[in-house]
Amino acid sequence: MLFPTVTFTVFFLLVLPLSWLLMQQPGRWRVFMVAASYVFYGWWDWRFCLLLGASTLANQVFAVAIHRARDPARRKALLALAVAANLGVLGFFKYYGFFVTSLQNALADVGVDVSRGVLDVTLPIGISFFTFQALSYVVDVYRGDFAPVRLSRFAVYLAFFPHLVAGPIVRAREFIPQLGRPRDPRKVDAGLAAFLIVGGLFKKVVIANFLADAIVDDVFGAPEQHSSLEVLVAVYAYAVQIYCDFSGYTDIAIGIALLLGFRFPQNFDAPYSAESLQDFWRRWHMNLYRWLRDYLYIPLGGSRGSRLLTYRNLMLTMLLGGLWHGAAWTFVVWGGVLGAGLAFERWLAERRERLGLPEPPSTWLRRNARRLVTFHVVCLAWIFFRADSFGTAGDILRRLVDAWGEPTGAVTLGVVLAILVGIGTQYLPARVPLTLMARFSHLPPVAQGALVGVALMLISTLGPEGVAPFIYFQF
Amino acid sequence: MQRRALPAGHVLLIAIVALVVGSVLNADGLRKMAHTQPEGWRRDVGMAATAPLVGIADTLRLDRPRAWLKSALGRSEDDRIATTVALPPTSAATPAATAPAGGTGPVATTADGAGTTGPAAGDDPGAKPVFTPAQPMRVWIAGDSLAIVPGQAFLRLVAGTGAVEPIGEVEGRLATGLERPDRYDWFTRIQREMERQDPDAVVLTFGTNDFGGYMTGLPEDVDKTAFGTPTWMKEYRRRVGGVMYLITAEPGEQRLLVWIGVPIVNDEGRNEQYKVVNAIVRAEAERRPGRVAFVDTYRMFRSKAGGFVRQMRDGSGRLVDVRSPDGTHFEPAGGDRIAKVVLREIEKVYEVRSRAPQPDPPRSTP
Numbered sequence: 001m002l003f004p005t006v007t008f009t010v011f012f013l014l015v016l017p018l019s020w021l022l023m024q025q026p027g028r029w030r031v032f033m034v035a036a037s038y039v040f041y042g043w044w045d046w047r048f049c050l051l052l053g054a055s056t057l058a059n060q061v062f063a064v065a066i067h068r069a070r071d072p073a074r075r076k077a078l079l080a081l082a083v084a085a086n087l088g089v090l091g092f093f094k095y096y097g098f099f100v101t102s103l104q105n106a107l108a109d110v111g112v113d114v115s116r117g118v119l120d121v122t123l124p125i126g127i128s129f130f131t132f133q134a135l136s137y138v139v140d141v142y143r144g145d146f147a148p149v150r151l152s153r154f155a156v157y158l159a160f161f162p163h164l165v166a167g168p169i170v171r172a173r174e175f176i177p178q179l180g181r182p183r184d185p186r187k188v189d190a191g192l193a194a195f196l197i198v199g200g201l202f203k204k205v206v207i208a209n210f211l212a213d214a215i216v217d218d219v220f221g222a223p224e225q226h227s228s229l230e231v232l233v234a235v236y237a238y239a240v241q242i243y244c245d246f247s248g249y250t251d252i253a254i255g256i257a258l259l260l261g262f263r264f265p266q267n268f269d270a271p272y273s274a275e276s277l278q279d280f281w282r283r284w285h286m287n288l289y290r291w292l293r294d295y296l297y298i299p300l301g302g303s304r305g306s307r308l309l310t311y312r313n314l315m316l317t318m319l320l321g322g323l324w325h326g327a328a329w330t331f332v333v334w335g336g337v338l339g340a341g342l343a344f345e346r347w348l349a350e351r352r353e354r355l356g357l358p359e360p361p362s363t364w365l366r367r368n369a370r371r372l373v374t375f376h377v378v379c380l381a382w383i384f385f386r387a388d389s390f391g392t393a394g395d396i397l398r399r400l401v402d403a404w405g406e407p408t409g410a411v412t413l414g415v416v417l418a419i420l421v422g423i424g425t426q427y428l429p430a431r432v433p434l435t436l437m438a439r440f441s442h443l444p445p446v447a448q449g450a451l452v453g454v455a456l457m458l459i460s461t462l463g464p465e466g467v468a469p470f471i472y473f474q475f
Numbered sequence: 476m477q478r479r480a481l482p483a484g485h486v487l488l489i490a491i492v493a494l495v496v497g498s499v500l501n502a503d504g505l506r507k508m509a510h511t512q513p514e515g516w517r518r519d520v521g522m523a524a525t526a527p528l529v530g531i532a533d534t535l536r537l538d539r540p541r542a543w544l545k546s547a548l549g550r551s552e553d554d555r556i557a558t559t560v561a562l563p564p565t566s567a568a569t570p571a572a573t574a575p576a577g578g579t580g581p582v583a584t585t586a587d588g589a590g591t592t593g594p595a596a597g598d599d600p601g602a603k604p605v606f607t608p609a610q611p612m613r614v615w616i617a618g619d620s621l622a623i624v625p626g627q628a629f630l631r632l633v634a635g636t637g638a639v640e641p642i643g644e645v646e647g648r649l650a651t652g653l654e655r656p657d658r659y660d661w662f663t664r665i666q667r668e669m670e671r672q673d674p675d676a677v678v679l680t681f682g683t684n685d686f687g688g689y690m691t692g693l694p695e696d697v698d699k700t701a702f703g704t705p706t707w708m709k710e711y712r713r714r715v716g717g718v719m720y721l722i723t724a725e726p727g728e729q730r731l732l733v734w735i736g737v738p739i740v741n742d743e744g745r746n747e748q749y750k751v752v753n754a755i756v757r758a759e760a761e762r763r764p765g766r767v768a769f770v771d772t773y774r775m776f777r778s779k780a781g782g783f784v785r786q787m788r789d790g791s792g793r794l795v796d797v798r799s800p801d802g803t804h805f806e807p808a809g810g811d812r813i814a815k816v817v818l819r820e821i822e823k824v825y826e827v828r829s830r831a832p833q834p835d836p837p838r839s840t841p
Contacts, residue, residue, distance in 0.1 A: 006508075006521075009494065013490065013491075013494075016483075016486070016487060016490065017483075017487055020483040101786065101794050101796075104794055105793045105794055108792055108793060108794075122800070123800060185482060185483040186480075186482045186483075187480035187481075187482075188480055188481055188482065188483050188485075188486045189478065189480050190480070190481045190485070190486045190489060191478045191479065191481075192478060193486075194489070217623070218627070218644040218645065221623070221624070221626075221627030221630075221631075221645070222627045222628075222630035222631045222634065222645075223631075224630075224631060224634030224635070225630045225631070225634050225641060259486060388806070388807050389807065392807070410644070434478075435476070437478055438476040438477060438478045438479075439476065441478045441479040441480075441481070442476070442479050445481065445485045445488045445489050445492070446488070446489075446492050448489045448492075448493075449488065449489040449490070449491070449492025449493040449495075449496065450492060450493075450496050452489065452492075452493035452496075452497070453492065453493040453494070453495065453496025453497035453498075453499075453500065454496065454497075454500065455497075456493060456494075456496075456497035456500075456501070457496075457497055457500035457501050457540065457541060458544075460497075460501050460504055460541075461501070461504070461540075461541045461544045461545060461548075462544070462548070465553060
């Protein structure tokens with residue numbers, strides 16, 4: 001079920017009151033919530049539930065076995081088995097066709113013909129997200145940071161429908177303790193939830209879908225038919241589209257979880273106001289960044305080794321982070337561009353330190369220049385992320401320079417406004433939304449409901465027709 | 476001022492009030508959403524639920540804000556539910572026997588195995604209209620969502636010639652077709668586009684969503700009909716022929732239509748239905764040689780064993796994805812294949828040149 005649909009609305013109107021009614025009976029609540037989450041997930045394809053169920057059981061078995069094992073070698077072996085099993089399943093569903101095809105084509109390039117049909121594997125929705133969550137649970141148990149919990153609690157953690165299909169990637173130690181603490185039904189942060197849900201819907205339906213329809217899909221579909229200005233604006237538009245699409249989804253997910261009494265960690269923090277790529281990764285898909293840092297970058301050695309090893313670890317983490325997004329080399333290049341950027345930033349900082357140079361003064365001009373540069377490096381990477389092939393990416397880059405002066409019909413006032421709103425709101429002082437939320441929360445409930453109803457009307461009216469899936473569903 | 480937390484009961488009240496207010500203010504949109512559902516209990520429940528909403532909204536004029544906003548955005552037709560199929564009465568007549576420039580011809584099968592109908596090769600090129608960068612061929616590409624990837628592929632293919640000018644962007648509308656004008660009224664849209672833009676060529680694709688059997692906009696003397704019945708076939712044929720007429724047979728029109736057929740999909744049940752749809756379109760195209768070409772993507776995307784495949788070999792022998800994971804839509808490589816066939820069909824009737832034709836050199840006198 002997609003969030004902005006009638007079906008989900010009916011589903012949630014049933015789940016919300018039942019969840020609070022059962023809250024004082026934790027055992028029954030967990031059974032109910034697991035069942036509701038499986039209904040949510042199975043709505044796409046009931047077979048996905050088998051995979052989710054198997055992942056839940058297997059990872060719980062691994063976690064308990066690791067916890068009980070006293071011999072370090074045995075613990076390590078069990079961890080290796082758990083990681084291999086999880087990544088193996090993920091790899092099969094997500095990358096089997098990609099690697100087999102790549103291998104066949106590589107062999108064909110050197111004259112070896114391996115003509116074999118490639119098995120058509122359906123990618124279960126959300127598999128990247130719940131696999132990473134399961135891994136975080138098992139690894140945290142291995143490290144001694146977390147003790148395994150009852151199967152029912154782990155099952156709720158893994159299947160919890162607000163974050164099941166597209167994150168945010170919530171770690172076990174962030175969520176499971178909340179299951180043990182009773183949520184107070186008298187204190188629901190409805191003001192924040194309403195802002196997140198309505199704001200998320202606006203970002204997704206009005207801005208992201210509009211930009212996709214109005215310019216991004218057409219320009220990336222046929223770059224040679226568009227002028228340089230159209231291509232440039234389409235790249236900016238995609239940067240805003242993917243931000244609004246993904247952050248819109250996670251805002252809705254966080255808001256829904258709040259209504260059910262749970263707090264998810266923030267996933268986006270005005271990423272296009274970042275002053276460096278390092279800063280960008282502390283603001284964009286924050287949960288994935290922390291997961292990669294804690295479970296990949298640091299175990300690889302992080303920055304503890306030599307300079308070259310540090311750069312290697314950075315690049316590997318970013319390349320694999322790119323591959324996580326999808327089975328295409330363009331995603332790997334996306335990760336590579338950002339990894340190279342991060343490595344370069346690090347080199348610059350180390351060089352300054354070696355030469356004994358002081359930090360440059362943090363002036364308004366310098367800060368905004370850094371923001372501009374960072375934003376454009378990120379946009380360069382987005383070209384590879386969005387393009388369906390290197391050929392298209394190359395066409396986009398070429399078209400950025402060789403078609404100035406041609407007609408610019410696709411750059412409309414609506415497109416420009418949507419881009420300005422998408423980026424401009426990231427520069428709003430935090431006190432503005434906080435003040436609005438506070439004032440909203442003090443209104444009578446009926447007034448709050450009426451305002452939300454009007455907002456829903458505006459979103460429905462302004463957005464294009466139809467319900468486009470969220471971009472991150474494909475990951 | 477701190478945010479105020481509320482009891483769960485108040486939260487439920489807020490949600491219910493929001494939904495009621497939002498539903499009344501969006502009554503027309505919800506009504507259309509319900510109307511366009513496939514036949515079944517969901518549609519019945521939706522229609523029953525939205526009827527009182529529309530009544531309340533209309534009485535209290537609470538539907539006006541949405542209407543005003545839609546009008547301000549130039550989308551006042553969004554909530555309109557087309558209940559009739561607007562086709563000129565003469566569209567039902569047999570098309571004229573004479574073909575335009577480009578000649579007549581039987582069904583031709585292209586080298587890649589795609590069956591097409593259209594003028595046979597070897598027509599006198601001197602009879603073809605010529606398009607150049609100075610006078611480009613104006614083409615409109617539209618249809619259901621399967622129009623998007625091949626349409627964009629076609630625009631990429633012809634971008635280098637400078638002799639093809641697309642009218643707007645590729646207009647692919649999700650979940651639409653000729654069976655349900657209530658979802659989107661393509662008949663009115665096509666008629667308006669032909670009047671306003673007068674394209675030289677049109678590339679269309681419909682049919683992927685025309686298998687539900689629940690046909691709306693039926694003539695007054697026709698009762699409900701199920702897919703594949705003689706009544707359904709007759710009415711669908713009328714609609715397909717009507718669209719072809721609107722584009723190619725109106726008096727004074729010299730316009731080529733290339734109709735991209737429905738491809739094989741990853742669902743045997745739907746494939747049987749698509750064969751019916753394709754047969755109707757092919758038959759209507761064959762009645763209009765030289766004006767309408769049918770691109771048989773069903774055959775083009777079959778495996779050697781006759782089944783669905785997601786991957787095929789491209790020109791350099793590499794395996795590429797031609798169909799998307801949903802088993803229906805095309806990947807760019809699949810769009811490229813179709814684009815080449817579409818261009819081939821256009822070049823049977825029109826001459827598309829990158830440079831303007833040079834005048835003949837003066838004859839030397841002895």
